[in-house]
Structures are given as C-alpha cells and as structure tokens.
Amino acid sequence: xxxxxxxxxxxxxxxxxxxxxxxxxTFLLLRRMSMMxxxxxxxxxxxxxxxxxxxxxxxxxxxxxxxxxxxILTALFSQWIxxxxxxxxxxxxxxxxxxxxxxxxxxxxxxxxxxDLDAACVLYGALEYxxxxxxxxxxxxTTILQVPHAAIVIGATLLFNILVIGFFFKEFTMASFDPxxxxxxxxxxxxxxxxxxxxxxxxxVAAFEAVGSIIVIAMLIVPPATAFLITRKLPVLIALxxxxxxxxxxLGQVSSQALPYLFGLPETTSSGMMATASGFLFLLxxxxxxxGLIKKRTGELEKPMELED
Amino acid sequence: MFKSLxxxxxxxxxxxxxxxxxxxxxxTIVTTIxxxxxxxxxxxxxxxxxxxxxxxxxxxxxxxxxKSEVDRIQNAELVLYNGLLLEGKMGTLLNxxxxxxxxxxxxxxxxxDVELIGDADHxxxxxxxxxxxxTKVAGKIGGELIRHDSENSDHYTxxxxxxxxxxxxxxxxxxxxxxxxxxxxxxxxxxHDAFSYLGRAYGxxxxxxxxxxxxxxxxxxxxxxxxxxxxxxxxxxxxxxxSVSDKSVKAVIEGAAQKxxxxKIGGELxxxxxxxxxxxxxxYIGMMDHNITTIVNGxxxxxxxxxxxGKLND
Numbered sequence: 001x002x003x004x005x006x007x008x009x010x011x012x013x014x015x016x017x018x019x020x021x022x023x024x025x026t027f028l029l030l031r032r033m034s035m036m037x038x039x040x041x042x043x044x045x046x047x048x049x050x051x052x053x054x055x056x057x058x059x060x061x062x063x064x065x066x067x068x069x070x071x072i073l074t075a076l077f078s079q080w081i082x083x084x085x086x087x088x089x090x091x092x093x094x095x096x097x098x099x100x101x102x103x104x105x106x107x108x109x110x111x112x113x114x115x116d117l118d119a120a121c122v123l124y125g126a127l128e129y130x131x132x133x134x135x136x137x138x139x140x141x142t143t144i145l146q147v148p149h150a151a152i153v154i155g156a157t158l159l160f161n162i163l164v165i166g167f168f169f170k171e172f173t174m175a176s177f178d179p180x181x182x183x184x185x186x187x188x189x190x191x192x193x194x195x196x197x198x199x200x201x202x203x204x205v206a207a208f209e210a211v212g213s214i215i216v217i218a219m220l221i222v223p224p225a226t227a228f229l230i231t232r233k234l235p236v237l238i239a240l241x242x243x244x245x246x247x248x249x250x251l252g253q254v255s256s257q258a259l260p261y262l263f264g265l266p267e268t269t270s271s272g273m274m275a276t277a278s279g280f281l282f283l284l285x286x287x288x289x290x291x292g293l294i295k296k297r298t299g300e301l302e303k304p305m306e307l308e309d
Numbered sequence: 310m311f312k313s314l315x316x317x318x319x320x321x322x323x324x325x326x327x328x329x330x331x332x333x334x335x336x337t338i339v340t341t342i343x344x345x346x347x348x349x350x351x352x353x354x355x356x357x358x359x360x361x362x363x364x365x366x367x368x369x370x371x372x373x374x375x376k377s378e379v380d381r382i383q384n385a386e387l388v389l390y391n392g393l394l395l396e397g398k399m400g401t402l403l404n405x406x407x408x409x410x411x412x413x414x415x416x417x418x419x420x421x422d423v424e425l426i427g428d429a430d431h432x433x434x435x436x437x438x439x440x441x442x443x444t445k446v447a448g449k450i451g452g453e454l455i456r457h458d459s460e461n462s463d464h465y466t467x468x469x470x471x472x473x474x475x476x477x478x479x480x481x482x483x484x485x486x487x488x489x490x491x492x493x494x495x496x497x498x499x500x501h502d503a504f505s506y507l508g509r510a511y512g513x514x515x516x517x518x519x520x521x522x523x524x525x526x527x528x529x530x531x532x533x534x535x536x537x538x539x540x541x542x543x544x545x546x547x548x549x550x551x552s553v554s555d556k557s558v559k560a561v562i563e564g565a566a567q568k569x570x571x572x573k574i575g576g577e578l579x580x581x582x583x584x585x586x587x588x589x590x591x592x593y594i595g596m597m598d599h600n601i602t603t604i605v606n607g608x609x610x611x612x613x614x615x616x617x618x619g620k621l622n623d
Contacts, residue, residue, distance in 0.1 A: 126374040128374040129374050132402040132403070133406070266375075267377055
C-alpha cells in the first residue's frame with residue numbers, strides 16, 4: 001500500500017462532497033425523493049446538448065450552466081406532475097428524467113452527432129484526479145499548504161447548504177412533515193420545496209463536475225438512510241448523516257488502497273469504494289442499530305415521523 | 310447547532326492540510342496511452358524508464374481513474390499525453406498542470422490545423438491512424454527527450470532517425486497496398502469513428518456505424534442507409550474493433566443478408582488501444598501493420614499476410 005498526501009487530498013474532497021450531499025439528502029429522504037440525484041444525473045443530458053448548441057463549445061462553464069438548469073427543471077417538473085397529475089413522487093421523477101434524457105439523446109443525434117457530448121466526458125470530474133489541480137492556501141519558506149481546487153468548490157457548496165438549511169430550518173422542518181400545518185402558519189411549504197430542490201440540483205451538478213457521479217448519488221441517499229435507522233430526532237438525524245458521510249469517505253479511501261493490497265491486487269477506485277463504504281455502514285446500522293434486526297422496521301416506516309425538535 | 314455546523318467545513322479543511330516539502334521526482338517519464346509509451350520507449354532505449362497509465366487493451370474513454378496515477382504524474386520528470394480531448398478529464402487537468410509550469414507536454418501540440426480532421430475546436434484525436442502524422446509526433450517526442458536530457462541527445466537523435474525511417478517504410482507500404490483494393494470497394498465500415506485519419510491518408514472512405522459519442526446509438530435509419538450502401542457497392546467485409554462491442558456490426562451484417570448480399574467480418578482492428586504487451590501487435594508499428602493488412606485483405610486487395618516486415622502472425 002502506497003499512502004501519500006494525495007490520499008489525504010482525496011479524503012478531504014470526498015468528505016466535503018459527502019457532507020454537502022448528505023445535508024439536502026436528509027430532507028429528500030423525509031420527502032421520499034431520495035432518487036432525485038440519480039434522476040438529475042440522467043436529466044442533465046439535454047442541458048448539455050442545448051448549452052453546446054448555444055455556445056458551440058464544451059467548456060466546463062457552459063456545461064455546468066446547462067446541467068444546472070436541467071437539474072432545476074427536473075425538480076420543478078417532478079413537483080408539477082406530482083401535484084397536477086396525481087402521480088406518486090417516485091413515478092413522477094421517473095417520467096421526468098427518462099423524458100429529459102430521451103430529449104437529450106434526440107438533440108445530440110440531430111445536431112451534434114460528430115461531437116463527443118456524453119456527461120461522462122464533458123461534465124463528470126474524477127475524485128481520484130482532484131489532487132492534480134492544487135491551490136496554495138499559504139506558503140512560507142519551509143512549508144506549503146495546498147488543497148485541491150475541487151475542495152474549495154465543494155467546500156463552498158457545503159457552506160452554502162449549511163447556511164440555507166440553518167436559516168430556514170424551521171420552515172424546512174415544517175414543510176417536510178406537515179405541509180398543511182406549515183401553510184396555515186405562513187411557512188410557505190411550496191416555496192421551501194422549490195428552494196430545497198434548487199439546492200439539490202446545484203449541489204448535485206457542482207459535485208458531478210468536481211468528483212463524478214457515483215459518490216454524489218450514494219451520499220445523497222445512504223448517509224441519511226443510515227442515520228434514519230438510528231434516530232428519529234431531526235437535529236440528531238442531520239448530525240449523524242454528516243458523521244456517516246465523513247466516515248464513508250475516510251473508510252472508503254483507506255480500503256480502496258488497503259483492501260485489494262491484502263489480496264495482492266493493485267488499488268481500486270476511490271469513489272467506488274467510498275460509496276461501498278457508505279453501504280457497509282448502512283448494513284452495520286441495520287444489524288446493530290438501536291432497533292437492529294430484532295424489530296421489524298417496515299411497518300414503522302409507513303407511519304408519519306414524530307417531530308421531536 | 311447550525312452555528313457549530315458552519316465551522317465544520319473549515320475544521321475539516323484545516324485538519325487535512327499537510328506540511329509539504331519541495332516536490333521530488335523519481336526520474337520517470339509518464340505517458341497516458343500505449344501508442345505514446347511505445348514510441349517513447351523506442352526513442353529512449355535504455356536511457357529512460359517509461360510508465361504508461363492507461364493499460365493496453367483499455368479504451369481511454371472508459372478508463373477508470375486511480376489515485377496511483379496522480380502519484381505517478383506528480384513524481385514524473387516528464388509527462389507526455391495525446392491531447393485533443395482524448396484523455397477527457399485527465400487531459401484537462403494535465404493541461405492545467407502544464408499552464409502552471411509543470412513538465413507536461415501534449416504530443417499533438419504544434420501540428421497544423423490542416424493536418425487535423427474535424428472542426429478547429431474539436432478535432433478528431435485518433436491521429437495515430439495516419440502513420441505519417443504519427444511520424445511527426447515521434448519527432449515531437451524525440452525533441453522533448455532531447456530537451457529534457459540533453460546529455461544523451463546524440464543517443465536520442467540517432468534512435469529517433471532509425472525509428473522514423475521504420476515508420477516511413479510502414480507508411481510507404483500502406484500507400485502501396487491500399488490501392489490494390491478494387492476502387493468501388495474502398496469503404497471501411499467499423500463500429501465507431503476512429504479511422505478518419507487512416508481513410509484520409511490511404512484513400513479509403515470511412516463509415517462508422519455509431520457516432521463518436523458513446524451516448525448516441527445507431528438509429529434504424531442509419532443502419533438501413535449503411536446496409537443499402539454496402540449492398541449497392543458490394544462491399545465484401547466490415548470490421549470489429551478490439552475495444553468496442555460488436556452488436557451494431559452484427560445488425561448490419563444481418564440487414565445485408567436479408568437483401569441477399571453477404572458481408573463477412575473482415576477481422577478485428579485495433580482502434581483506441583494496442584494489442585497484448587510483449588506481442589508484435591502490442592507495439593505501434595505492429596498494431597498499424599495488423600490494421601493495414603487486415604483491412605486491405607478483407608476488402609479484396611492483396612497485402613502480404615505476414616505484414617510489411619514479415620512479423621505478423623495470422
């Protein structure tokens with residue numbers, strides 16, 4: 001095993017990314033919209049195609065812009081279909097992202113067939129490569145302090161998410177558990193919903209751009225779901241999600257380097273291993289959590305959650 | 310609670326910052342793809358250790374990134390990559406490193422726009438398919454080696470001249486055997502567009518079944534048009550690639566069969582990656598020798614079965 005400073009950089013970026021995703025992911029879980037990240041990962045395709053048609057280039061900024069708009073539209077359309085089409089949320093997301101993805105395919109086929117435009121090529125970053133672009137934070141004669149550029153981007157996203165959720169905590173809570181009550185108390189649940197969805201879309205696309213897709217999709221879902229097995233108190237739920245997110249990043253990177261080595265194999269992918277580690281932590285919580293295997297959870301999940309703020 | 314949360318990313322940042330000494334290199338030359346590694350090894354001989362990142366037989370488009378590649382790039386004394394967006398995200402990051410003054414070179418740098426295919430912003434990156442262009446790239450690589458290690462410049466100059474002579478022989482051979490294909494049958498059909506340079510250099514029409522992007526699938530109309538084209542021109546063979554699935558190729562063969570025209574698979578071509586390391590096809594010259602021989606013989610021309618220097622096994 002060859003542990004270097006790059007592993008620390010990867011853990012830094014992965015950990016920040018995991019937290020930035022787990023935070024809005026907690027509220028997605030409460031709204032049963034956890035697959036939003038996966039939906040957005042497909043729905044960005046027409047955004048990329050249109051951004052390319054308008055700009056004629058595949059530069060990151062245009063691609064990011066196109067993808068972010070497409071992400072926000074995915075959230076908006078899903079909400080409208082749920083409301084006016086009387087379709088269950090999961091199905092509504094399915095309708096929206098498959099349709100958008102298909103429109104993206106058609107657009108590319110008709111206009112840009114000779115250009116390599118898939119998201120994997122023009123949008124997704126690679127967590128493993130983030131240490132290649134370092135930014136110097138400060139430098140003296142003997143020491144130099146550097147972090148990956150992606151850490152700054154994702155760190156800013158995380159900070160933004162913390163500020164928004166912190167500022168509208170009451171509103172978000174109310175809107176998640178009891179929209180009707182929130183309405184009567186003047187908390188404007190619909191506005192909160194759109195705000196959350198915008199947050200999710202921007203976070204997802206920014207993180208896709210910086211570190212790739214699998215870790216983002218995983219961290220939106222798994223840490224909140226793991227925390228949900230352990231607690232039903234919202235502040236604790238959020239804190240636990242963040243802890244699970246960071247643990248997944250650390251555990252993932254260590255095992256990506258160490259596990260294959262134990263079997264005499266070369267290292268494996270960091271982002272894949274971090275996502276796997278989060279799944280492993282979920283398994284642990286499911287087996288050894290406060291209710292553990294003993295109590296059947298399925299029935300309980302159907303009940304609305306108690307508010308214990 | 311949220312006040313303390315705000316401190317979290319800052320704490321996390323601070324915790325992961327590390328003391329760093331001046332960057333040290335291990336003296337290696339790192340390349341991204343096998344075709345560049347092979348040329349560099351040929352020119353450098355035993356004077357340099359060359360490490361290649363994207364393994365033989367792996368399509369650079371589907372390569373999964375690893376942390377150790379970052380270590381290797383950072384430790385390298387010189388990094389050589391293709392550029393023209395072939396390496397995707399890694400290429401973008403390598404370009405950033407180059408701009409920051411690190412020893413990173415795109416081997417396609419310095420080629421004229423007219424030598425490239427595709428529009429100026431998005432040229433086709435598969436230029437090793439034209440041996441004469443790759444000879445120029447070899448010159449670029451040789452120049453970088455000399456600049457990087459001027460003590461051994463005579464060694465590099467001599468080996469470069471020998472290797473380029475070898476490449477020129479291969480190019481001349483290709484220019485001689487391609488015209489043996491009957492004029493009406495000079496159409497190369499493959500699964501995806503990686504052979505434009507080969508088509509331009511050796512006078513053969515190239516048609517890919519699917520577009521460049523892996524998200525774009527071949528439509529039914531595309532397949533039908535292609536089948537009509539094959540039947541009309543009586544093209545005897547189409548080709549599969551070592552790194553691309555042959556599903557769409559089979560669809561075309563079935564389509565032609567329904568119209569009473571037999572198309573066979575002319576053989577497997579190396580497009581984005583070379584053959585197994587240690588074999589003749591695992592070198593750039595061997596890979597191109599194989600491609601040229603397979604295409605020419607598959608389309609009804611005559612090329613020596615053992616290649617231009619008798620090293621190919623069939």
